[in-house]
Amino acid sequence: xxxxxxxxCEQAERTGIAALxxxxxxxxxxxxxxxxxLEAEMRGRASHGMxxxxxxxxxxxxxxxxxxxxxxxVWQGRGLxxxxxxxxxxxxxxxxxxxxxxxxxxxxxxxxxxxxxNNHLGMLALxxxxxxxxxxxxxxxxxxxxxxxxxxxxxAMVGTNPIAIGVPAQPTPxxxxxxxxxxxxxxxxxxxxxGKPLQPGWALDVNGDPxxxxxxxxxxxxxxxxxxxxxxxxxxxxxxxxxxxxxxLGTDVRGTLDAVHPCNKGDVFIVIEPACGGIVAPIxxxxxxLRVSPAADPSRPVIVPGDRAQSxxxxxTQQGVPIAPEVWRAIRDLAGE
Amino acid sequence: xxxxxxxxCEQAERTGIAALxxxxxxxxxxxxxxxxxLEAEMRGRASHGMxxxxxxxxxxxxxxxxxxxxxxxVWQGRGLxxxxxxxxxxxxxxxxxxxxxxxxxxxxxxxxxxxxxNNHLGMLALxxxxxxxxxxxxxxxxxxxxxxxxxxxxxAMVGTNPIAIGVPAQPTPxxxxxxxxxxxxxxxxxxxxxGKPLQPGWALDVNGDPxxxxxxxxxxxxxxxxxxxxxxxxxxxxxxxxxxxxxxLGTDVRGTLDAVHPCNKGDVFIVIEPACGGIVAPIxxxxxxLRVSPAADPSRPVIVPGDRAQSxxxxxTQQGVPIAPEVWRAIRDLAGE
Numbered sequence: 273x274x275x276x277x278x279x280x281c282e283q284a285e286r287t288g289i290a291a292l293x294x295x296x297x298x299x300x301x302x303x304x305x306x307x308x309x310l311e312a313e314m315r316g317r318a319s320h321g322m323x324x325x326x327x328x329x330x331x332x333x334x335x336x337x338x339x340x341x342x343x344x345x346v347w348q349g350r351g352l353x354x355x356x357x358x359x360x361x362x363x364x365x366x367x368x369x370x371x372x373x374x375x376x377x378x379x380x381x382x383x384x385x386x387x388x389x390n391n392h393l394g395m396l397a398l399x400x401x402x403x404x405x406x407x408x409x410x411x412x413x414x415x416x417x418x419x420x421x422x423x424x425x426x427x428a429m430v431g432t433n434p435i436a437i438g439v440p441a442q443p444t445p446x447x448x449x450x451x452x453x454x455x456x457x458x459x460x461x462x463x464x465x466x467g468k469p470l471q472p473g474w475a476l477d478v479n480g481d482p483x484x485x486x487x488x489x490x491x492x493x494x495x496x497x498x499x500x501x502x503x504x505x506x507x508x509x510x511x512x513x514x515x516x517x518x519x520x521l522g523t524d525v526r527g528t529l530d531a532v533h534p535c536n537k538g539d540v541f542i543v544i545e546p547a548c549g550g551i552v553a554p555i556x557x558x559x560x561x562l563r564v565s566p567a568a569d570p571s572r573p574v575i576v577p578g579d580r581a582q583s584x585x586x587x588x589t590q591q592g593v594p595i596a597p598e599v600w601r602a603i604r605d606l607a608g609e
Numbered sequence: 610x611x612x613x614x615x616x617x618c619e620q621a622e623r624t625g626i627a628a629l630x631x632x633x634x635x636x637x638x639x640x641x642x643x644x645x646x647l648e649a650e651m652r653g654r655a656s657h658g659m660x661x662x663x664x665x666x667x668x669x670x671x672x673x674x675x676x677x678x679x680x681x682x683v684w685q686g687r688g689l690x691x692x693x694x695x696x697x698x699x700x701x702x703x704x705x706x707x708x709x710x711x712x713x714x715x716x717x718x719x720x721x722x723x724x725x726x727n728n729h730l731g732m733l734a735l736x737x738x739x740x741x742x743x744x745x746x747x748x749x750x751x752x753x754x755x756x757x758x759x760x761x762x763x764x765a766m767v768g769t770n771p772i773a774i775g776v777p778a779q780p781t782p783x784x785x786x787x788x789x790x791x792x793x794x795x796x797x798x799x800x801x802x803x804g805k806p807l808q809p810g811w812a813l814d815v816n817g818d819p820x821x822x823x824x825x826x827x828x829x830x831x832x833x834x835x836x837x838x839x840x841x842x843x844x845x846x847x848x849x850x851x852x853x854x855x856x857x858l859g860t861d862v863r864g865t866l867d868a869v870h871p872c873n874k875g876d877v878f879i880v881i882e883p884a885c886g887g888i889v890a891p892i893x894x895x896x897x898x899l900r901v902s903p904a905a906d907p908s909r910p911v912i913v914p915g916d917r918a919q920s921x922x923x924x925x926t927q928q929g930v931p932i933a934p935e936v937w938r939a940i941r942d943l944a945g946e
Contacts, residue, residue, distance in 0.1 A: 348884045351688045352718025381689025382721045384881055409852050411748070411879075425911040426903040437845040439852045448845040450838045480903055498835020501787045504914040505842075508774040508785040511895070515746050515776045515887040521895040542748075542879060544721055547685045550852040558848070558858040566763040566817055574762040577841040 278592035279600060284310055288325055291606035295329045297339040301364045308363040312395035313595065314588035315581035319458035320395040322595050326602045328361065328391070330531040337361060337391050337535075342368040351376065351383045357390025359534055365390045366399065370541055374403060377543040386516040387539040392528045397449035397581060399541065400438030404445030409544045412436040415513045415537040418523045420453045421493035423503035426480025428493035429522050431537070432456065433509040440546070442556040447578035452506030454495040457529075460486050513538040615929035616937060621647055625662055628943035632666045634676040638701045645700040649732035650932065651925035652918035656795035657732040659932050663939045665698065665728070667868040674698060674728050674872075679705040688713065688720045694727025696871055702727045703736060707878055711740060714880040723853040724876040729865045734786035734918060736878065737775030741782030746881045749773040752850045752874040755860045757790045758830035760840035763817025765830035766859050768874070769793065770846040777883070779893040784915035789843030791832040794866075797823050850875040 285306055292302035305328060313321030331337035341360030345368070348354050353373055357365040365387060373383035393399070396412045403410040416431035434451040455474050463470055463486035475489035476482055483489055496503035514521050519538025527535030559576045567573050595603075622643055629639035642665060650658030668674035678697030682705070685691050690710055694702040702724060710720035730736070733749045740747040753768035769790040776783040792811050800807055800823035812826035813819055820826055833840035851858050856875025864872030896913045904910050932940075 347718075349714075349716055349718030349882070351714075351720070352881065352884065354884045377686075377688075379686055380717065381684075381686030382719055382879070383688070384719045386884065409849055411849075422899055422902060422911045424905050424909055425899070426905055429899055429902055435842075437849055439845070439848045441848070446845070446848050448841050450841060480905070497838045501834045502838075504785050504787060505772075507899070507914065508776070508783070511776045511778070511783050511892050512746055512748075512774055514892055514895075515883050516881060518885075518888050521891060522898065542719070542881075544689065544853060544879075545686070546852050547689065547691045547723065548855075551855050554858060555848050555851055558851075561859065562759055562762070562766055562844070565759060565766055568761050568763055568817070572761055574759045577844065 276594045276596055279595050280592040281310060281314060281589060284313070284322060284593055284595060287603055287607045287609060288322060290608070291325060291329060291603050294606065294608055295332050295339065297332070297361070301339065301361055304363050304367060305361045308394040308398055310593070311398050311585075313593040314585045315395070315397070316584040317395050317581075318594075319456060321593070322603060323599050324392070324394070326599070326606060327531050329606055331391065334531055336527065336531070336533060341365065343387070343390065345369060345372060351380050353383065353385045355385055355387040355390070357387055359389055359391060362391040362393040366393050366539060366541075370399060370403065370543075373541060373543050374406065374408060377408060377545045381547075382542070382544045384516070384543070385539070385541040388517040388519050389534070389536065390539055391535045393539055395449065396434050396436035397447050397578070400436040400449065401445055401447045401578075403543055404438030404440050404447060407440050407546075407549065409440070409546055409550070410436070410438040411542040412540070413509050413513050414539045415510055415519060415525060416528050417525045419457050419494055420496050420503070420506055421476055421480070422507070423496055423500040426476060426493075430496070430503070430506050431510055431525060432494075433506045433513075435509060439555065440550055440552050441559055442552055444578065444582050446555065446559060446576065447581070449577070452497055452502055452509065454497040454502070457490070457494060460489045460494065464490055513540050516540050613931045613933055616932050617929040618647060618651060618926060621650070621659060621930055621932060624940055624944045624946060625659060627945070628662060628666060628940050631943065631945055632669050632676065634669070634698070638676065638698055641700050641704060642698045645731040645735055647930070648735050648922075650930045651922045652732070652734070653921040654732050654918075655931075656793060658930070659940060660936050661729070661731070663936070663943060664868050666943055668728065671869055673864065673868070673870060678702065680724065680727065682706060682709060688717050690720065690722045692722055692724040692727070694724055696726055696728060699728040699730040703730050703876060703878075707736060707740065707880075710878060710880050711743065711745060714745060714882045719879070719881045721853070721880070722876075722878040725854040725856050726871070726873065727876055728872045730876055732786065733771055733773035734784050734915070737773040737786065738782055738784045738915075740880055741775030741777050741784065744777050744883075744886065746777070746883055746887070747773070747775040748879040749877070750846050750850050751876045752847055752856060752862060753865050754862045756794050756831055757833050757840070757843060758813055758817070759844070760833055760837040763813060763830075767833070767840070767843050768847055768862060769831075770843045770850075772846060776892065777887055777889050778896055779889060781915065781919050783892065783896060783913065784918070786914070789834055789839055789846065791834040791839070794827070794831060797826045797831065801827055850877050853877050
């Protein structure tokens with residue numbers, strides 16, 4: 273593997289869009305999809321970055337992702353938008369739904385989108401950030417393939433089921449984005465590729481026994497974060513999302529990690545309009561108090577969720593993004609460059 | 610301390626209601642408050658049980674809890690109910706708001722209650738269970754005094770901020786109810802009373818240094834559950850609830866643990882009506898699959914959140930509840946028995 277060069281964001285966006293357009297995606301949709309991946313890359317979340325673009329194109333070619341669909345949305349009452357994603361591109365369907373519910377919440381105070389049959393959303397933080405920057409509060413949930421074992425269990429039966437929460441604040445919105453696995457399967461693969469051992473408690477092998485061997489963990493299960501509580505929380509998101517979207521559950525979930533299965537997980541966005549515009553100043557002051565509060569290790573200040581992503585994004589805007597050479601080569605090939 | 614006898618649920622309810630009525634609470638409100646405490650007791654959650662009744666009465670006497678208020682609720686749009694609890698009894702205000710939003714969600718698909726100036730709700734699971742048993746999905750959040758230190762920090766600056774999630778399932782609804790602290794301050798006090806050491810990583814002393822001394826931890830801080838992720842999650846709940854309820858933040862929060870301060874935390878309920886009644890059968894089947902899935906320790910089967918509370922409640926209905934003798938004596942005194 274050769275060393276990773278920095279690609280300018282403009283170049284990455286242009287080439288990424290060209291690759292999608294060449295695969296039959298209308299330019300508007302291509303830009304939405306690429307910007308989502310690129311913004312993740314810019315925030316240092318390579319696992320949700322440009323790496324995923326070749327698979328998106330593979331999925332379009334295999335007929336399990338639609339280049340054009342924005343999904344079909346039906347209001348169930350004034351506040352609940354039920355969306356069949358019709359296998360559209362994840363961010364295309366999601367942002368279409370989000371624009372409808374953010375507008376509706378301004379009028380009703382709250383609106384929810386429950387989305388099924390949609391492809392991978394990418395990094396949830398981006399949706400949360402967008403909504404919170406516009407002055408609304410958001411909870412975003414999505415499910416995934418079963419990769420996490422129940423607390424006290426031996427088999428992967430629960431998704432990594434991330435949650436994002438966005439709340440208006442200054443100078444930037446408060447944005448949480450976390451999966452409910454202790455580590456990600458992407459990290460497991462990364463450790464396996466580098467021959468690095470896992471830490472105790474991180475994963476089980478295919479037989480359900482604890483393992484430090486990352487290669488063995490790929491076929492096994494990762495632990496929930498936070499023990500019994502984290503398991504309970506991830507499981508809650510699995511059943512909450514399924515109840516609202518009629519999505520698949522547990523080991524029936526497919527299509528966010530492969531190029532061949534229709535994607536049958538669910539996505540839920542809850543958008544709330546704070547009465548009287550909320551309390552941005554006190555929240556911002558509180559977050560600042562946390563940032564300057566005494567740290568256990570003075571060289572590592574207390575941080576607030578989203579801080580690291582923001583500073584990484586500022587660096588990326590200046591310096592470009594470190595896309596792995598083989599990924600960048602593949603994307604350029606797909607773009608015909 | 611003498612040994613704890615089992616009190617029948619009927620007796621506990623009758624005496625508890627009598628104590629509240631004697632303090633000026635109308636019988637309807639007294640029943641609501643006592644039933645909430647008693648149901649927690651019946652599920653094995655003594656920290657949220659009858660133990661709290663004398664303090665409720667103390668708060669009424671001190672003028673920081675109202676015996677009669679149900680709060681004043683104003684709809685902000687069709688979906689968002691903004692409630693000033695006016696220092697009413699926590700469950701009285703909460704259930705009044707909940708009955709309004711559950712009815713509204715049947716029509717609009719979703720409704721939210723954002724409650725400020727309300728007393729302690731008690732065990733969140735009870736609200737979640739009630740809503741989910743009636744076929745709706747609920748997310749319930751409430752904040753608390755700052756007892757939890759930021760991840761990497763030394764000072765208690767975040768509430769224990771619990772979340773409850775209820776989803777319809779058979780034979781009983783799925784109910785998560787968890788705080789975002791690694792342990793509860795109630796546990797710390799219990800360890801201190803028994804002279805038992807804490808485990809490493811559980812708590813800091815008043816100077817922000819790690820301690821195993823439970824007595825020292827009472828003046829310090831408890832750790833967030835799940836490390837950095839759990840801190841991020843608990844903090845998210847703190848700012849989300851504050852944004853929607855204009856409640857106090859961090860160390861400004863008062864009144865859920867003492868008898869003298871008006872209670873200035875916030876409560877948020879989000880109720881969603883699943884389209885087409887949801888997918889109760891597949892969710893119930895999935896939960897059953899988890900329960901029979903292979904366990905790391907065959908003597909400790911995998912459990913689903915709420916299972917233990919349900920079996921404990923069944924036992925309590927038969928056998929009564931183990932109220933500590935001094936608590937029971939105090940309640941009987943307050944009831945004039």
